[in-house]
Amino acid sequence: MTEYERHSYDVIVVGAGGAGLRAAIAAHDAGAKTAIVCKSLLGKAHTVMAEGGAAAAMGNLWPEDNWKVHFRDTMRGGKMLNNWRMAQLHAQEAPDRVLELEEWGALFDRTADGLISQRDFGGHRYARLAHVGDRTGLEMIRTLQQRAVALGIDVFMECTITDLFKDGDRISGAFGYWRENGKFIVFEAPSIVLATGGIGKSFRVTSNSWEYTGDGHALALRAGATLVNMEFVQFHPTGMVWPPSVRGILVTESVRGDGGILKNSEGRRFMFDYIPEFFKAETADTIEEADGWYTDKTNNRRPPELLPRDEVARAINSEIKAGRGSPHGGIFLDIASRRDPEFIMRRLPSMYHQFKELADVDITREAMEIGPTCHYVMGGVEVEPDTAMSLVPGLYAAGEVAGGMHGANRLGGNSLSDLLVFGRRAGLNAAYYAVRSKSAPVTVTEEEITAAEADAVAPFAEDGGENPYSVQSDLQDVMHTLVGIIRTEAELEQALVDIAALRDRAAKLTVTGGPEYNPGWNLAIDLHNMLQVSECIARAALERTESRGGHTRDDFPMTDQSWGRKNIILKAIGDKIDLSIQPLPVMPDELQTFFEEK
Incomplete structure (x- = not known):
């Protein structure tokens, strides 16, 4: 085993987009020793692509607007498959989170009387997107980044996390490497927040940048967490x-x-x-x-x-x-x-x-x-709505990597307010959990570290294997052609066959050169995540025999009301993906009445 760095924190946040930054700020403010680990540079996140605004029922242009209307719009936009509690918390807390950003220095466009301006967006009954021209996501990142730096939160940039560690059934840390020199790094922490974004680089045509390779989804799966409704992929x-x-x-x-x-x-x-x-x-x-x-x-x-x-x-x-x-x-x-x-x-x-x-x-x-x-995946890590914790104790998820909030289709503008609301909740609860864990500290063993290192360097040891770029290109063709905006049973079945073949090829990847800034090696590691998550998308899409939101089946063009009461849950069992059906959480009667109003 080679030498490696070792660090100890209460909370590790993986990802430095809006959700990750907001989670880190919340964890720090709750008293936790916190670090941010990001694959790219600080501030380089897909959050900046959310240009239109952050949806929040502030009522600045339409006094009739309120959280109940925003909740109803979100549920209807998600074809009623949203986790109702997440949609409720989001609608209730979004205005405060936007005002908080303003207090931290965000410069929003203004109405004539000086209030934060709000614009129309698809699926929203009223104009409710707080905005900064068409650069809202950039302004949000600037504000949160400045806040995190001012608080002195440690940041590990250009550092890729490849594995999560567990002590029994609890999270105990993470393993990664510096992209600059290939040296390994180990983090010990009882709480980890995944804020890694989406999966778009598995598709040929995407708005996502190179970082979006489904890392958080795959890390969660391998740690024992579940994914929910991965068939719902939004094509902007x-x-x-x-x-x-x-x-x-x-x-x-x-x-x-x-x-x-x-x-x-x-x-x-x-x-x-x-x-x-x-x-x-x-x-x-x-x-x-x-x-x-x-x-x-x-x-x-x-x-x-x-x-x-x-x-x-x-x-x-x-x-x-x-x-x-x-x-x-x-x-x-x-x-x-x-x-x-x-x-x-x-x-x-x-x-x-x-x-x-x-x-x-x-x-x-x-x-x-x-x-x-x-553009966006509505499915993601299954989390408890109030705390943002997955089924694995100590593992949290927020932002695009988390599932449930947006149901079958996300309304524009809801992403920025989503990452503020649930980034904060994830960070706070991760900090609280870390405090409770001090009475029974977690440990990372040398055996775990050795195994993670062996997996990471495997492509250097393989001679005459596949070029990772060829495998990625073929995966993108499969996903674009067979699992794209319109789907059929025959095409999805073929996609699963093709993905299985690609996973066999990916088991024998070869990279040359050294580990320093080696894009082939970086992709070889990312590719395993992409293939695992792509299989989840295709498998769930084959199972859901209806058309709803971001999932359209040409052979099942109508919405099936029975599917409106079901979630598709995916879990990794060894190298296999297990699929099960669970009932959708039942909305309380008092919230049901919102949909009876005219």
């Missing part, structure tokens, strides 16, 4: 499609929230053709298409482009498949004909520069070419 309706080098990069929903409309190659605004019966029932007697809006029963006028993301993504996919797509395989998003250049430059500065610099498109003068891109 609007990602760039041209040029190929930028395919998948996110185009914020703020463009549609600020008046952008979707058109096909015939120049026709097509979204009125795709308003679901559920939403038609929510509107007034007539849908006002003349001026491009429909009016709901609260007289809140909304464009059909602001239907929930799953509805918009399927509509775009249908137009493309019908041959009415743009020259490069997308459709058109037009704000130039709806807003003057000054408005666009003020409200959407990042989008203007993104298209101008990457695609040579001036969005103040011409339409954007966009199409669906893998």
Whole structure:
């Protein structure tokens, strides 16, 4: 066994996006000795891609808005498959978490009377997204990062966690390596918070950056935790499609929230053709298409482009498949004909520069070419709603890596407030658990460390094996083609066969060179996580014989009400993935009444 660093903390937070930073701040404030371990650089997180705003029922533009309406919107957006308690806590606590950010220095856009401005977003009854132009996630990261640094929280940057340790059934620590030099590092801690984000790099077209390889999901599985409803993968309706080098990069929903409309190659605004019966029932007697809006029963006028993301993504996919797509395989998003250049430059500065610099498109003068891109996974680590703890004592999860909060489909803007609400809860409860654990300290053994090291360096010992980039490329093709936005039984069964073959190939990966900044070695380690999580997605998608939210089965196109009372739970048993069905937690009667109100 080679030499390694060893550190001891009360709480280790894996991931430095919004959820990880908020968890670390909460744990520190609760008195825990806390460290943040991040795969990339501090501040380099997918949180910055959440550009539109943080959803919180503050009532600054619509006094009628409140947590009950936000809760109802979230549950309906999630097709009623959300963990009701998580949705309730989120709706109740989001306003305080946004105000807390403001107290820490976040600079939000303002209304005329000085309140935090709020904008429209898909699936939200009222304009409730607190925002900073189209750079809200960046401002959130800046604020939380500055707060964490000011508090003196230790940060281990460019450090990848490869294994979690357990003492009996409890978490005892983590094993990782420095990407700079390949040296190993061991953390002893009774509490670990996973805040590692999503799984998008398993798909060919994604808005996610290179870090999103399902690390937290796989770490939790191997530690004995469960994943819930991994079939629900959100394809954001609007990602760039041209040029190929930028395919998948996110185009914020703020463009549609600020008046952008979707058109096909015939120049026709097509979204009125795709308003679901559920939403038609929510509107007034007539849908006002003349001026491009429909009016709901609260007289809140909304464009059909602001239907929930799953509805918009399927509509775009249908137009493309019908041959009415743009020259490069997308459709058109037009704000130039709806807003003057000054408005666009003020409200959407990042989008203007993104298209101008990457695609040579001036969005103040011409339409954007966009199409669906893998963006977010609603499924994740199964956690207890109030504490954010998994089934494994001492292991917590918050943000995108945690499941349950968003049900079958996440509403735009709910991600930023989700990571604030549950990042704080995870950090606090991880600190409390660490204090309670002091009477029975956990230990990490040399045998565990030796085994983790052997797994990490295995690709260097294999001669004539597979190139990890070839395996990843083939995995992305499988997931994009067979487990994408539209699924069938035959394709999902084939995907599982292909993933099994890829796992066999991944068992014999070969990397050359040394461990210092070796991207092939880094990917070889990540690839095992990607394959395990991809199998979970495909297996759950095959099991759910209906279409709901982010899961569309072409062979089962309707929503099956019996599936609306079930969760699909996945657990690792050795190298196998075990699947079981559990009943959805029953919502209390007092919350049920919210859905009876008109």
